[in-house]
Structure formats: C-alpha cells, structure tokens
Amino acid sequence: MSEPVFPLQITQLVKDFTTKRALDDFNLTLAQGEIAALLGPNGAGKTTLIGCLLGFLSTDEGSIRLFGEDVNKLTPHTRNRIGFVPQTMTGFTWFRVGELLSYLAEYRPANAPQDNRWLDWAGLDPRARIKSLSGGERQRLAIVLALRFRPDLIVLDEPVASLDPQARRDFMRLLPDYAHHHGATVLISSHIISDLENICDRFVIMRRGQVVLDVTKLVLQGQVRHLSAPPPESWGVQTLAPAEDGGVWVSGWLPELDNAACQSSLSVQMPDVENLFLDLSR
C-alpha cells in the first residue's frame, strides 16, 4: 500500500543559526483540511519554522515535504498550491494595487481558479499606489495575494496584528469558511490566542524550538483538564505542566478523570487554550 501524501510533513527538523539552535528535532504532520494553530512565546522558533517550511531558510537536519515533495525541489504545480501570508508585506512599492494583481496573475495558468471573496473583503482601491497604503491595507493586500488563487496549503505568520478589529474579525470568519469549502490545510501563527481558539481544530505549542504540546481540539476538550492540585498517582493521568495558580494541567481518559475529581476535594476545570499555553510556555 502506498504511503499517504500529507500537505505538510516535517520530520526531525534542526535549524542552527551561528550561536543559536532555533529548531531542535521539530516534528509536525498536517492532514488535508486541518486548521492548526502554531503557538509559542517570543523567540520560540515560529518564524524560523515557517521560513524553513517555505524554503526561504536552509535547514541543518531533518526533512520537510509539501504534498510529498522535498521543499527544496518543489514542482511549479506544487508551489502554486501554497499560499503564504507574511507578518508584513514588503516590496512592490512602485506598483498600483490593480497593476500588481494583474502582474502576478500572469504567472498563473489562464484558467487558474480564483476566489474573489478576498478582494471583496480587502476593499482596496485598485488605483492606489502600494507605497501609499497604510500598514493594515498592505496586510490586506498580502492576504489577497496569498489566497486569491485558492491555495491548498496556507501558511500565515502573524497575519492579523495590523488589521483593525472589524477586518480581523471578518478575516477570522472567512478563513475557516474558505478552508472548509476548498478542503485547504492551514497553519497559522498568532499571539492572539482567542482568535485561534475559535477557528483551529489543532493546537501546536512550541518552546525553544521544540513541540511541547500537539493536541487536537477534540482531545483538548475531552482529555485535558486543569486540576486545583496534583492528582493522586492512582488516577493514572499524565501531568502536562504545573499551572501558575498552584494547580496542575493533566491529560487523561474521561469521564474517569471527572468522576475521580468529583469524589475528591479537587476542583476540575475545562481547559482554555490561553492559560494552558501560558503555563506550558514558562
């Protein structure tokens, strides 16, 4: 039987800068249609990871495969299946918005499918010069450029930091709609965890270049709990991290865990991603 082909498969990745190991045995595989949050404190390695998986940065060990192809040997077809939204858009400043859209469209096949909802959402004046756009308007343009040609794998590095609240909210509604509609896979990094909690079905938390927790929303809701104090060993649950409030994060099989907590003096709470993230990041 042939191996499944994943949109993204990162295996034992190592990335060293001169004085720093930024990624250390990093592993991540995304299946088609998954919307995954990439979370980590400043310096955790998120941008480095994204740079490596898009082929912008060289790697030292391990492998990165996109739709089954080595990231450094992507065919043009596969390259066209990937959309990348950077933290800030640079370059192309001499173009007008409409000129840049037309110019970049020439690099696509004439019949390439498009999704115009992003242009509608961005609301940009095609006659505006890119150098005169505000930071948020440039970011809208970056999103249009990355998503207009219906990518199957979307990688977003802090895409909403410069968007106003309405644009950010609308974008965070459109993105999962788009992904579900087209079966696209999404990897999104952001420090605004409440946004990600709503739209993501998987949470990958990294620290110091490594994955410290990789959990689906289903497992998070079904098996991860915050306890007010460490549980007895006999419960057989795994301790994930101590919590700042003196409690502890555990993972175990429910309802056994909830039943056990009911019969003891421990209080048990459903997880919220932000607190779990903060405690795992310490």
Ligand SMILES: Nc1ncnc2c1ncn2[C@@H]1O[C@H](COP(=O)(O)OP(=O)(O)OP(=O)(O)O)[C@@H](O)[C@H]1O
């Ligand atoms: N070109 C570079 N040379 C040396 N060290 C680097 C370089 N780029 C990044 N680093 C280091 O690698 C580590 C990971 O950086 P990275 O930018 O990937 O973190 P991040 O998780 O994206 O952080 P942030 O949330 O602040 O954007 C940091 O310690 C950073 O100082």
